[in-house]
Amino acid sequence: xxxxxxxxxxxxxxxxxxxxxQLIKYPYFQDYTPDMFDMVLDTAEEIADKILRPSYIDSDxxxxxLINGKTKVHPAVKDYVKAMGDSGMxxxxxxxxxxxxxxxxxxxxxxEFIRGAAHNSFVMFTGLTTGTAHLILSFGxxxxxxxxxxxxxxxxxxxxxxxxxxxxxxxxxxxxxxxxPQADGSFKIKGQKVFISAGDHDVTGNIxxxxxxxxxxxxxxxxxxxxxxxxxxxxxxxxxxxxxNDVVSTGIYHKMGQKATPAMHLTFGDKDDSVxxxxxxxxxxxxxxxxxxxxxxxxxxxGATYIASSAYYASLEYAKERPQGRRLxxxxxxxxxxFIINHPDVKRMLLSQKAMVEGCLGLLLECYxxxxxxxxSGAKSEEGQRYQMLLDLLTTVAKTxxxxxxIKSVNEGLQxxxxxxxxxxxxxxxxxxxxxxxxxxxxxxxxxxxxLLGRGITFQGGKAPQLLFAEMIGTIKEAQxxxxxxxxxxxxxxxxxxxxxxxxxxxxxxxxxxxxxxxxDANLYMEFFGIVTVAWQWLKQGIVAKTALVxxxxxxxxxxxxxxxxxxxxxxxxxxLVKTLSLSVRLTDPEVLTISNEMQPAx
Amino acid sequence: xxxxxxxxxxxxxxxxxxxxxxxxxxNKAGVTYICGPYDDYALSRAVELKEQSGGTVTVLNVGExxxxxxxxxxxxxxxxxxxxxxxxxxxxxxxxxxxxxxxxQENYDLILMGRESIDFNGGVVHGLVGEMLGIPSLSPVMxxxxxxxxxxxxxxxxxxKEDIEATLPLVLGCQEPIAEWKIPNMxxxxxxxxxxxxxxxxxxxxxxxxxxxxxxxxxxxxxMIAADEVEKxxxxxxxxxxxx
Ligand SMILES: Cc1cc2nc3c(=O)[nH]c(=O)nc-3n(C[C@H](O)[C@H](O)[C@H](O)COP(=O)(O)OP(=O)(O)OC[C@H]3O[C@@H](n4cnc5c(N)ncnc54)[C@H](O)[C@@H]3O)c2cc1C
Numbered sequence: 001x002x003x004x005x006x007x008x009x010x011x012x013x014x015x016x017x018x019x020x021x022q023l024i025k026y027p028y029f030q031d032y033t034p035d036m037f038d039m040v041l042d043t044a045e046e047i048a049d050k051i052l053r054p055s056y057i058d059s060d061x062x063x064x065x066l067i068n069g070k071t072k073v074h075p076a077v078k079d080y081v082k083a084m085g086d087s088g089m090x091x092x093x094x095x096x097x098x099x100x101x102x103x104x105x106x107x108x109x110x111x112e113f114i115r116g117a118a119h120n121s122f123v124m125f126t127g128l129t130t131g132t133a134h135l136i137l138s139f140g141x142x143x144x145x146x147x148x149x150x151x152x153x154x155x156x157x158x159x160x161x162x163x164x165x166x167x168x169x170x171x172x173x174x175x176x177x178x179x180x181p182q183a184d185g186s187f188k189i190k191g192q193k194v195f196i197s198a199g200d201h202d203v204t205g206n207i208x209x210x211x212x213x214x215x216x217x218x219x220x221x222x223x224x225x226x227x228x229x230x231x232x233x234x235x236x237x238x239x240x241x242x243x244x245n246d247v248v249s250t251g252i253y254h255k256m257g258q259k260a261t262p263a264m265h266l267t268f269g270d271k272d273d274s275v276x277x278x279x280x281x282x283x284x285x286x287x288x289x290x291x292x293x294x295x296x297x298x299x300x301x302x303g304a305t306y307i308a309s310s311a312y313y314a315s316l317e318y319a320k321e322r323p324q325g326r327r328l329x330x331x332x333x334x335x336x337x338x339f340i341i342n343h344p345d346v347k348r349m350l351l352s353q354k355a356m357v358e359g360c361l362g363l364l365l366e367c368y369x370x371x372x373x374x375x376x377s378g379a380k381s382e383e384g385q386r387y388q389m390l391l392d393l394l395t396t397v398a399k400t401x402x403x404x405x406x407i408k409s410v411n412e413g414l415q416x417x418x419x420x421x422x423x424x425x426x427x428x429x430x431x432x433x434x435x436x437x438x439x440x441x442x443x444x445x446x447x448x449x450x451x452l453l454g455r456g457i458t459f460q461g462g463k464a465p466q467l468l469f470a471e472m473i474g475t476i477k478e479a480q481x482x483x484x485x486x487x488x489x490x491x492x493x494x495x496x497x498x499x500x501x502x503x504x505x506x507x508x509x510x511x512x513x514x515x516x517x518x519x520x521d522a523n524l525y526m527e528f529f530g531i532v533t534v535a536w537q538w539l540k541q542g543i544v545a546k547t548a549l550v551x552x553x554x555x556x557x558x559x560x561x562x563x564x565x566x567x568x569x570x571x572x573x574x575x576x577l578v579k580t581l582s583l584s585v586r587l588t589d590p591e592v593l594t595i596s597n598e599m600q601p602a603x
Numbered sequence: 604x605x606x607x608x609x610x611x612x613x614x615x616x617x618x619x620x621x622x623x624x625x626x627x628x629x630n631k632a633g634v635t636y637i638c639g640p641y642d643d644y645a646l647s648r649a650v651e652l653k654e655q656s657g658g659t660v661t662v663l664n665v666g667e668x669x670x671x672x673x674x675x676x677x678x679x680x681x682x683x684x685x686x687x688x689x690x691x692x693x694x695x696x697x698x699x700x701x702x703x704x705x706x707x708q709e710n711y712d713l714i715l716m717g718r719e720s721i722d723f724n725g726g727v728v729h730g731l732v733g734e735m736l737g738i739p740s741l742s743p744v745m746x747x748x749x750x751x752x753x754x755x756x757x758x759x760x761x762x763x764k765e766d767i768e769a770t771l772p773l774v775l776g777c778q779e780p781i782a783e784w785k786i787p788n789m790x791x792x793x794x795x796x797x798x799x800x801x802x803x804x805x806x807x808x809x810x811x812x813x814x815x816x817x818x819x820x821x822x823x824x825x826x827m828i829a830a831d832e833v834e835k836x837x838x839x840x841x842x843x844x845x846x847x
Contacts, residue, residue, distance in 0.1 A: 007635075031793065035672050039679055039792045046786045088789030101789045557619075557633045 085155020132159025199264030227285030228276030257433030304406025311413030401530025641717025699731030742776025
């Protein structure tokens with residue numbers, strides 16, 4: 001299989017664009033040196049090379065099976081989870097006092113990028129475990145931390161998040177799973193959870209489910225939802241986790257992609273014997289869950305980006321080796337066929353993938369970096385709050401835009417393979433199936449779009465977008481100091497102006513009080529916002545590449561690398577940023593065609 | 604038990620090979636360096652032996668400052684300390700001399716290294732070190748167990764295997780499947796930074812000079828001949844490839 005990502009590009013983003021080494025000067029990260037970050041990424045490469053890559057295809061063909069109530073998954077998942085536990089990677093980003101190593105999350109994310117590019121489905125097992133352990137460590141009692149989180153970090157036990165119910169998918173306020181208080185302070189849990197990733201398997205000795213449920217008598221809506229730890233096995237009198245906790249695998253979904261991760265239908269408390277332990281305070285479950293969901297959302301943006309990266313490198317390799325047809329100016333049939341990479345349309349598809357992967361990765365790594373800056377500078381400091389606001393605004397964009405463009409990008413990769421892309425002889429069909437989930441879980445594109453336009457933009461009087469736009473203007477000004485970049489700085493400035501105008505137009509509709517009209521095209525607004533944000537990322541990368549070309553005088557591969565950066569930046573501006581024009585026309589048109597009413601009931 | 608593991612800092616197997624200075628020097632620009640894969644096996648076995656029965660593992664590299672990243676990784680995998688002999692490891696005799704000089708200062712029970720480096724693939728350093736120290740040297744070793752002062756070794760020989768018992772100290776050239784490659788863990792990465800890495804100057808002179816490196820001729824294009832055109836094949840082998 002082709003290489004699935006570029007370490008050179010990852011180094012460029014981490015070391016040259018974000019300049020991750022600056023974190024080391026803050027006390028929180030002072031135990032690190034830059035070469036240690038390299039070593040963490042080397043470790044990810046080793047796990048990817050030895051365990052993940054070899055089982056990517058096999059584990060797709062041999063799906064998990066639910067036999068007599070027990071789920072069997074591909075045997076290599078066990079090797080992977082063990083390697084992650086042994087290497088200390090599951091909890092590496094946690095603070096020292098929680099058994100972690102205070103690794104910057106941006107390095108943790110780069111580590112996941114490498115692993116995910118090799119096998120996006122196995123990575124789910126450990127990603128969920130990190131997320132659930134983090135939630136217990138952040139809000140759970142000392143007892144919960146000691147009993148559960150400590151064994152999750154080592155890979156001995158794994159974690160799941162149980163939010164979705166048949167009637168409560170996008171609308172979590174409709175969760176009906178119940179929790180009845182018991183005399184000993186625990187709760188009896190009763191209800192159904194669907195689509196639970198890694199909800200059952202034969203990999204770890206116990207599975208720790210984090211379940212959203214309503215304590216008897218709790219208020220309706222999101223304000224009545226609490227969070228519980230509900231293990232598959234609970235402790236007996238000797239403290240051994242031997243008692244079956246009445247969490248039953250009622251079904252396994254037969255999915256389109258990410259087949260190596262089982263998605264389970266779980267029934268809690270059918271025999272009235274499923275015990276849960278409250279995390280934090282009652283009725284604050286959804287608030288706590290949001291911490292994990294925000295991490296997970298960036299993770300989904302990453303997921304789309306690393307699958308798109310694999311697809312890009314596979315299609316690039318293929319395009320360099322597949323002879324077909326002749327160049328448009330060459331009518332000489334005597335001559336040998338040219339490689340398809342020389343056809344402009346194929347080159348366009350390759351550049352489009354590269355522009356998506358590297359642009360979105362830049363955005364995602366910057367979000368993770370902001371998270372580290374919040375840790376480094378203190379959540380309450382002015383700097384910390386500024387980063388928090390930027391992160392809150394952009395998390396939803398960094399989940400959704402990469403997810404949507406990742407799907408398109410992998411599709412272009414498949415197209416490069418022609419008919420072979422549609423067969424199981426090449427991994428593209430699998431990647432196209434795998435990536436499709438990214439716009440659905442952790443909140444659909446529709447829901448995130450409502451979130452961005454309905455809340456993110458207006459929150460605290462629109463402070464967050466003001467901060468973001470100021471960042472963008474800073475980049476535009478810097479780009480204007482390089483002659484070659486001036487046209488691109490101007491383009492971004494113009495589109496930023498257009499985005500602001502469209503935003504004001506939509507907020508004008510909101511003021512009139514009709515939310516349905518205001519939010520009817522939120523999805524298109526998200527696309528607009530995403531395109532401008534990634535164009536900003538590309539301009540940043542362009543500035544760094546241009547500076548390197550001038551100051552470092554690179555030769556050979558290095559020269560080619562920086563020149564290709566500039567070329568891809570130009571491509572993004574000419575082929576993607578221009579789409580904002582049609583989006584703005586639609587978003588400012590008064591005619592609304594998608595609102596249901598009695599006069600216009602059907603399509 | 605005191606174990607010395609000698610490691611090489613070599614270009615990644617996927618590195619593009621080119622030369623500078625009128626083809627007398629390897630072009631390091633843009634090349635990723637790794638610990639020699641056979642040396643990695645030797646180190647992994649050394650760490651396993653230490654975990655089983657205690658002792659220390661010292662990593663030794665004859666190389667320039669740019670080897671230190673790979674040395675740190677070896678420390679992260681589980682070695683206790685490291686020594687770097689500060690010079691370019693140009694020829695096998697010179698390298699063996701440096702290893703023997705370091706080894707003679709301490710009583711190592713085992714001196715492990717890869718069966719060969721993967722840059723020049725000489726495969727003679729272990730033999731030379733054994734000779735210089737006056738102790739037995741065996742290679743390629745696929746299995747190694749230690750019982751007191753006795754080593755039980757399985758060595759690959761032409762067409763089969765050989766089981767050997769030998770008394771420590773020994774020099775061994777290692778290969779798979781002597782141990783599972785070890786992946787550095789977070790704790791190891793964190794502690795590697797504070798483990799001692801001593802830099803010493805070389806002894807003796809490097810007696811060889813590289814006049815010129817040359818790459819093998821690029822592979823020619825493949826010609827496909829239909830199975831029923833044997834005469835054409837013979838003709839091409841005779842007149843074009845000139846191998847018949
Ligand atoms: C493979 C897989 C793994 C998953 N893993 C987990 C897991 O581990 N844990 C877990 O809890 N859940 C998990 N899920 C569930 C996932 O989060 C939900 O499927 C998702 O939130 C959507 O809910 P739904 O399927 O009920 O769709 P619905 O909510 O019914 O949505 C259907 C469509 O309607 C749109 N829609 C719904 N409401 C609105 C609205 N108010 N305004 C505009 N549009 C709207 C949506 O955007 C979507 O297009 C997983 C799902 C899958 C497929």
